[in-house]
Amino acid sequence: MSTSRHRALLRAGAIVTLTSAAALVTAGLASAHVSVQPGEAAKGSYTKVAFRVPNESATAGTVKLEVNLPKDFPLTSVRTKAVPGWKASVTKVKNGEKDVVSTITWQADQGVRINPDEFAEFEVSLGKLPTNTDQLLLPATQTYDDGKVVKWDAPPAANGQEPDHPAPVLKLTAAAGDAHGHGAGATASAAAKTDGHKDAAAAGTDTAARWLGGAGLAVGALGLGFGVGAILRGRRSAA
Numbered sequence: 423m424s425t426s427r428h429r430a431l432l433r434a435g436a437i438v439t440l441t442s443a444a445a446l447v448t449a450g451l452a453s454a455h456v457s458v459q460p461g462e463a464a465k466g467s468y469t470k471v472a473f474r475v476p477n478e479s480a481t482a483g484t485v486k487l488e489v490n491l492p493k494d495f496p497l498t499s500v501r502t503k504a505v506p507g508w509k510a511s512v513t514k515v516k517n518g519e520k521d522v523v524s525t526i527t528w529q530a531d532q533g534v535r536i537n538p539d540e541f542a543e544f545e546v547s548l549g550k551l552p553t554n555t556d557q558l559l560l561p562a563t564q565t566y567d568d569g570k571v572v573k574w575d576a577p578p579a580a581n582g583q584e585p586d587h588p589a590p591v592l593k594l595t596a597a598a599g600d601a602h603g604h605g606a607g608a609t610a611s612a613a614a615k616t617d618g619h620k621d622a623a624a625a626g627t628d629t630a631a632r633w634l635g636g637a638g639l640a641v642g643a644l645g646l647g648f649g650v651g652a653i654l655r656g657r658r659s660a661a
Contacts, residue, residue: 454478455588456487456562456574459543462593468499468549471592476541479566483535486565487528487544489590495552496522503545507534510544535567551594558592 454476463469477484491497500523502510513525528544536542551558561575576585 456564456590458560458590458592461591462595463551464597465551465553465594466597467551468547469551470545470547472543472545473562473590474541474543475536475564477536477538478572479568479570480538482566482568482570483537484542484564485530485535485567486563488563488565489526490561491523491525492558492560493524495555495558496520497548497550498522499547499549500526501547502526502528503547505542505544507531508544556594558594560590560592562590
């Protein structure tokens with residue numbers, strides 16, 4: 423291979439490496455957004471979730487988080503978990519004859535913040551979740567101590583691509599037993615079938631183990647017999 427061709431290959435390899443590294447860094451930054459964990463819950467249930475807040479700034483710290491709850495699917499029960507150094511407040515509005523929660527806000531105490539390269543989680547209990555939708559959009563606003571405000575409020579795109587500032591989304595799944603309309607009976611039947619398969623598997627495993635054990639003993643006995651025979655033949659030859 424000529425020297426010029428070798429240098430060209432080295433340059434191409436370096437370009438590919440740098441391009442791959444840039445892609446990884448970009449992907450990491452794109453995924454660092456406010457999200458709700460876990461990302462799904464059962465319809466009609468009360469659930470506990472955590473709003474995960476990564477700090478994207480290289481110099482400033484996050485000092486405030488505000489989450490807006492959907493007006494179309496009002497929630498009457500919202501309870502926050504205490505976070506050291508942060509004060510949580512819940513804003514309620516009238517929805518007919520009920521008081522529903524519209525906003526949850528976490529404000530850091532003086533001197534407290536989410537530092538660069540860190541994240542924090544704010545837990546909350548929500549309910550009762552609606553049964554007539556497949557997801558809850560929970561727009562969030564993140565405030566930094568240098569005055570920068572970032573809104574995470576973009577809904578999921580129709581083409582499946584993630585927007586630049588996606589809103590936290592809680593996906594709602596069918597409650598247990600709703601998928602085929604068989605309820606507890608189907609669950610019990612499925613459990614019985616599972617147990618039956620487990621018993622059959624255990625029996626097969628036990629049989630195989632016994633067979634292998636017997637085969638091992640037989641092989642060992644043959645080996646011992648060959649060894650004794652070899653010793654006797656050796657002694658006869660010596661005599």
